[in-house]
Amino acid sequence: MFEIKPILSALLRHKSSTLLIILQIAITFAVVVNGTSIIKQRMDLMSRDTGLVNDKLITLNINSFGKNSDQESNIRADLELLRSLPGVVDAAPMNQIPLSGSGDSSGVAVSQEAHDNQEVTGAGMYRGDSHMLNTLGVKLVAGRLFSEDEVTYTSERPDVKALIITQSLADNLFPNGDALGKLLYFGGGIQVPIVGIVEHMSGSWVSWSSFDNNVLMPMVQLQNFRRYLIRAEDKQAANHLLGEVEKLLIERNRERVVTGVRSMDELIERAYSDDSAMMTILWIVVILLVLITALGIVGIVSFNVNQRIKQIGTRRALGATKADILRYFVTENLLITSLGLFVGIMMTVGFNVFLADQFEMPEFNWALIPIGTLIMFVIGIVSVWLPAQRASKVSPAIATQSI
Amino acid sequence: MLSYYLKLSWLSIKRTPILTSLMIVAIGLGIGVSMTVLTVNYMMDKDPIPEKSHQLYHVQLYTYGKGHSNSNTEDQFPVQLTYPDAMNIHHSNVPLRKTRSLSTGFSVIPESADSPPFIESARAIDHQFFDMFKVPFLFGATWDAEIDQSPREVVVINTELNDQLFNGENSVGRTLNLGTVSYTIVGVISSWQPAPKFYDLNNGNFNDSESIFIPFSLLPIHEIPSWGNNNGWKNENVNSYQDKLASEIMWNQYWVELPNEEIKFAYLQWIEGYISEQQKIGRFQHEKAGVSLKNVVQWMKTNQVVPSDNSILVGLSFMFLAVCMINTIGLLLAKFLQRAPEVGVRRALGASRSQIFIQHLVDVSLIGVLGGLLGLALGQLGLLGVKTLYTSYSQLVHMDLTLIVLAIAIALGASITAGMYPAWLICRTNPSVYLKIQ
Numbered sequence A: 001m002f003e004i005k006p007i008l009s010a011l012l013r014h015k016s017s018t019l020l021i022i023l024q025i026a027i028t029f030a031v032v033v034n035g036t037s038i039i040k041q042r043m044d045l046m047s048r049d050t051g052l053v054n055d056k057l058i059t060l061n062i063n064s065f066g067k068n069s070d071q072e073s074n075i076r077a078d079l080e081l082l083r084s085l086p087g088v089v090d091a092a093p094m095n096q097i098p099l100s101g102s103g104d105s106s107g108v109a110v111s112q113e114a115h116d117n118q119e120v121t122g123a124g125m126y127r128g129d130s131h132m133l134n135t136l137g138v139k140l141v142a143g144r145l146f147s148e149d150e151v152t153y154t155s156e157r158p159d160v161k162a163l164i165i166t167q168s169l170a171d172n173l174f175p176n177g178d179a180l181g182k183l184l185y186f187g188g189g190i191q192v193p194i195v196g197i198v199e200h201m202s203g204s205w206v207s208w209s210s211f212d213n214n215v216l217m218p219m220v221q222l223q224n225f226r227r228y229l230i231r232a233e234d235k236q237a238a239n240h241l242l243g244e245v246e247k248l249l250i251e252r253n254r255e256r257v258v259t260g261v262r263s264m265d266e267l268i269e270r271a272y273s274d275d276s277a278m279m280t281i282l283w284i285v286v287i288l289l290v291l292i293t294a295l296g297i298v299g300i301v302s303f304n305v306n307q308r309i310k311q312i313g314t315r316r317a318l319g320a321t322k323a324d325i326l327r328y329f330v331t332e333n334l335l336i337t338s339l340g341l342f343v344g345i346m347m348t349v350g351f352n353v354f355l356a357d358q359f360e361m362p363e364f365n366w367a368l369i370p371i372g373t374l375i376m377f378v379i380g381i382v383s384v385w386l387p388a389q390r391a392s393k394v395s396p397a398i399a400t401q402s403i
Numbered sequence B: 001m002l003s004y005y006l007k008l009s010w011l012s013i014k015r016t017p018i019l020t021s022l023m024i025v026a027i028g029l030g031i032g033v034s035m036t037v038l039t040v041n042y043m044m045d046k047d048p049i050p051e052k053s054h055q056l057y058h059v060q061l062y063t064y065g066k067g068h069s070n071s072n073t074e075d076q077f078p079v080q081l082t083y084p085d086a087m088n089i090h091h092s093n094v095p096l097r098k099t100r101s102l103s104t105g106f107s108v109i110p111e112s113a114d115s116p117p118f119i120e121s122a123r124a125i126d127h128q129f130f131d132m133f134k135v136p137f138l139f140g141a142t143w144d145a146e147i148d149q150s151p152r153e154v155v156v157i158n159t160e161l162n163d164q165l166f167n168g169e170n171s172v173g174r175t176l177n178l179g180t181v182s183y184t185i186v187g188v189i190s191s192w193q194p195a196p197k198f199y200d201l202n203n204g205n206f207n208d209s210e211s212i213f214i215p216f217s218l219l220p221i222h223e224i225p226s227w228g229n230n231n232g233w234k235n236e237n238v239n240s241y242q243d244k245l246a247s248e249i250m251w252n253q254y255w256v257e258l259p260n261e262e263i264k265f266a267y268l269q270w271i272e273g274y275i276s277e278q279q280k281i282g283r284f285q286h287e288k289a290g291v292s293l294k295n296v297v298q299w300m301k302t303n304q305v306v307p308s309d310n311s312i313l314v315g316l317s318f319m320f321l322a323v324c325m326i327n328t329i330g331l332l333l334a335k336f337l338q339r340a341p342e343v344g345v346r347r348a349l350g351a352s353r354s355q356i357f358i359q360h361l362v363d364v365s366l367i368g369v370l371g372g373l374l375g376l377a378l379g380q381l382g383l384l385g386v387k388t389l390y391t392s393y394s395q396l397v398h399m400d401l402t403l404i405v406l407a408i409a410i411a412l413g414a415s416i417t418a419g420m421y422p423a424w425l426i427c428r429t430n431p432s433v434y435l436k437i438q
Helices: A004-013 A015-046 A071-084 A112-116 A132-136 A167-173 A235-252 A264-271 A273-307 A309-317 A322-359 A368-392 A396-400 B002-015 B017-045 B083-089 B159-166 B216-222 B241-246 B261-280 B296-302 B308-338 B340-348 B353-389 B401-427 B431-437
Strands: A057-064 A088-094 A105-108 A121-128 A140-143 A152-154 A163-166 A183-187 A190-198 A214-221 A225-232 A256-263 B056-061 B097-108 B118-125 B137-140 B154-158 B175-178 B181-189 B212-215 B250-257 B291-295
Touching (some): A004 A015, A015 A273, A015 A322, A015 A368, A015 B308, A057 A071, A071 A152, A071 A225, A071 A235, A105 A183, A121 A167, A163 A167, A225 A235, A235 A256, A256 A264, A264 A273, A273 A368, A273 B308, A273 B353, A309 A322, A309 A396, B002 B353, B017 B308, B017 B353, B017 B401, B056 B083, B056 B296, B083 B241, B083 B261, B097 B175, B097 B216, B154 B159, B154 B175, B216 B241, B261 B291, B291 B296, B308 B340, B308 B353, B308 B401, B340 B431, B353 B401
Parallel strands (some): A152 A214, A163 A190, B118 B212, B154 B181
Antiparallel strands (some): A057 A225, A057 A256, A088 A121, A105 A121, A163 A214, B056 B250, B097 B118, B137 B181, B175 B181
């Protein structure tokens, strides 16, 4: 009933043009599926939870150049000012800001011996005062927060008495889940007890393998360059602060420059700007390619219809219905699409093995193959529909003309 | 004869406007997409200083202790040097030119009280830096060689900062306040923006060049901070700037100009001598202790100036072009076969096969050129898009003449290749078949 046999013999008479469409569909499929696979990976990367109150946070840098400025009292006065502002929930001085792309990291170990043997796990080092956790908005799941008197203000090597680490780092170092109360080793004889664990907190470098491994320390570094993090009540208050905060800080002390006043949302956007650019380009490539292939099918089928007008007319004159003619062209197209997709799936797998080999890509999302197949069938049917309809309207009288 | 062919081609295009525009659009999109991607790649990978890229070498020393390595580079060499090493190897007189280098920055405090202080990035270097990297001067010149030994507060600024602070006048001899220290301006350089920023590939491959250059010898005096990477592997008590200067922390860069292989060999020997001397005092204890000299091209490769995303895109864009071309062959087959009866008449009237073949290739070439032009326009649009997507590349992406010629050549070459088979098929038309029907 699907007239496969006559279709096949018709296709065999146009070997080259049939082969071309098959090849075109195959390559289109391979590019579309691999392209969307990369898009999906980037989307997953970008939608990772930061563990922070993203939309309420703003950050800035202070570069002070005054000579004998007492840095500790300066920092304390700045934060007192920031915390007293309307719309501000909390603020903290910090050495680095999550997702900012710059900061400190260090290797930590579970014992001195392990550290000496280089059995270390990389982790981001976040130093700030006792307001740091509340400002970040991270959730404490075990242990306690830092107390006010644990915080040291120093320009020397940190003398840290307590640490809070992320769950991810805790699981990494202490797989038995007994991290709380244990000591963390930094080398050089430095060992500090873990007093708390936070559920989740993103690090500073989005493509770093230790992105989720972070250590918080109760310590404020006294140096000319420092960062502040401010948590506002809501997004509106945060936006308002973005425009105000530089002026207020400079009015309090003029011997400095405030730079990099940014919302956390902007930091996140910057951190992933290359990924989102890649996504945009891939979307454009995928959509244009599908469009070209669809137009190509329309062009070829239209041509086929024109060439076969007499035969169509003859078939109609011999009793074929409009639906028969329509079905003929749609079936022909489905056949070609299926062959194209078969070759395309082979190419996709090969292409992906090559890509994964060359660029250390995360695992390919196999679910995309059936989805892509379905989409290509839909595109095939949509493209064939218009010319096939035109074919079905060919009058049976054509058969009798010009003979 | 060609003009006759062109006239016929134009007529045939006019007769099948939809099919022809489909082909032109397909070629245009294929060229547009692949040229956009190729331009970005080509510009990133372009030799930023072709006259000297094989004479300028970045120096790396394997200073790690036992059991340490750099997992980020293929040869595991650290990318930067310690301060003591940068100071010590600066004593070698083998290189033609040499410079220590550190990324830093200052608060610039304008003379007039109404303009607020602002932050500028800076670089601490030696006096030969400008000569080595061919930096053009607008006013004045670099500082005297002796300042690299006995430091003084002198500074070279770029023309942009000179415009901002001194309205573009010759500011040589005037004062620039950086933080609490006053510097005397000795030179102003013209706009200089190498892309990639090959002389410092550790702090943003396409970052802006610095606007302030000061003598490296001022480091210990004004405790010039590092704005770049600082990597340590050793457990050391670093509590002050002086501690950092004496430490194994790697935070300085070093470039030498070695004009030929002999001098390069002599320099390698000098460094190896230096390393064995240092080993006597307990440094360079790793079994891989040694030196690596990489020229500009090698250094760009080591630092992966072209991100892997771009290589993926180049691959995808050429597959895109392939689809566009296959599409065109299919459409050409359709177009030419439609014209078979006309060809039959021409053949019967005495046109030779080769004439028919050439006629169809002219047809295809015309379509190819039109598609190529459309592709160039789309490519420009694409680059505009790339500029908005990747703000850091904005100065990088433009098509030069080579790329424009390449775009047209690819379009023409691809469409002629695509047209070969259909044209061959059609010129073999047997005239009698069509004459019978007519």
